[in-house]
């Protein structure tokens with residue numbers, strides 16, 4: 001099975017990307033874990049663009065989410081809400097609404113901020129948006145506050161309670177996703193073998209070279 005991590009931050013040294021990296025140690029051995037690298041490549045959502053030929057990054061987004069059994073989002077908080085780039089990705093993923101790729105997808109939301117509240121408002125808003133898209137959203141949050149001091153030198157969360165809470169969220173996400181595992185690709189021998197625990201940091205995939213759907 002495969003868990004896809006999505007960071008709401010495009011920042012090179014993002015704490016939220018580090019948080020997704022810290023989550024890797026709790027992913028079971030038989031589960032592949034990858035980060036989705038293309039949020040910054042998505043154009044601003046427009047129904048006109050969506051009706052025409054969507055950009056390669058959109059095509060890849062709409063292929064990669066269905067291939068994942070579960071999604072783990074890590075979001076910063078921008079002005080008390082979800083960063084625009086992440087919301088934009090969800091808007092692309094949410095169409096066509098009735099059959100959108102987030103529907104019934106098990107998802108969990110965690111987040112880090114440099115402030116004292118650990119992006120709790122952004123996490124709440126993200127859970128709301130994901131629920132509205134039809135995802136199966138875990139009723140959990142992980143507020144990593146004062147993110148600049150939250151990580152140990154080995155990349156794990158320094159606070160033991162927070163680390164335990166992250167482990168529990170990952171365990172629950174995998175537990176919820178297992179019955180719905182997307183087996184088809186593996187059975188067809190088309191599964192990618194990239195495992196984020198071994199291949200971190202992974203080269204950014206050049207989505208612009210992917211062929212658009214004709």
Ligand code: FNR
Pocket residue numbers: 009010011013014015016017076077078079080081112113114115116117118119147
């Ligand atoms: C922030 N930051 C922030 N923090 C917070 O706790 N509440 C907030 O409302 C905001 N608002 C906000 C707006 C904008 C435009 C920026 C750039 C930043 C600070 C934010 O938590 C900090 O930059 C984090 O480090 C961002 O996460 P990454 O990039 O490290 O993952």
